[in-house]
Amino acid sequence: MNNEELASVLIESFMGIWPSMPATMKPEVIDLYKVQLIRGLIESGLDNLESVKLGCVKARTLGGQYPPSVPEFIKWCKPDTVKRPEYKLLTCENLPESTPEQIAEAHKLLSKIKESL
Numbered sequence: 001m002n003n004e005e006l007a008s009v010l011i012e013s014f015m016g017i018w019p020s021m022p023a024t025m026k027p028e029v030i031d032l033y034k035v036q037l038i039r040g041l042i043e044s045g046l047d048n049l050e051s052v053k054l055g056c057v058k059a060r061t062l063g064g065q066y067p068p069s070v071p072e073f074i075k076w077c078k079p080d081t082v083k084r085p086e087y088k089l090l091t092c093e094n095l096p097e098s099t100p101e102q103i104a105e106a107h108k109l110l111s112k113i114k115e116s117l
Contacts, residue, residue: 007034018067040070051077
């Protein structure tokens with residue numbers, strides 16, 4: 001699927017999510033919006049199907065009354081950041097109920113993580 005086809009599918013999806021979009025935006029404005037969406041996705045390195053699918057999921061679940069701005073949709077296309085595993089280990093190693101074995105295991109895992117960086 002090329003970028004133009006992707007943009008068309010995206011706009012069709014938006015029209016399904018925001019049914020008032022065709023009535024509130026002139027066709028030439030929709031075309032400009034489509035171009036800017038694709039440019040934003042390309043410039044952000046998110047011009048792939050997985051990223052756009054993620055953005056559409058967020059559009060359906062987080063979207064408001066109006067279609068998103070280009071920067072807002074770009075944010076929706078980015079995967080959520082996941083905390084690195086050492087955060088969990090650091091909080092676990094300081095728990096009073098942790099056994100000495102659990103603390104030792106946490107230290108061992110932290111050492112492996114530090115070595116891999």
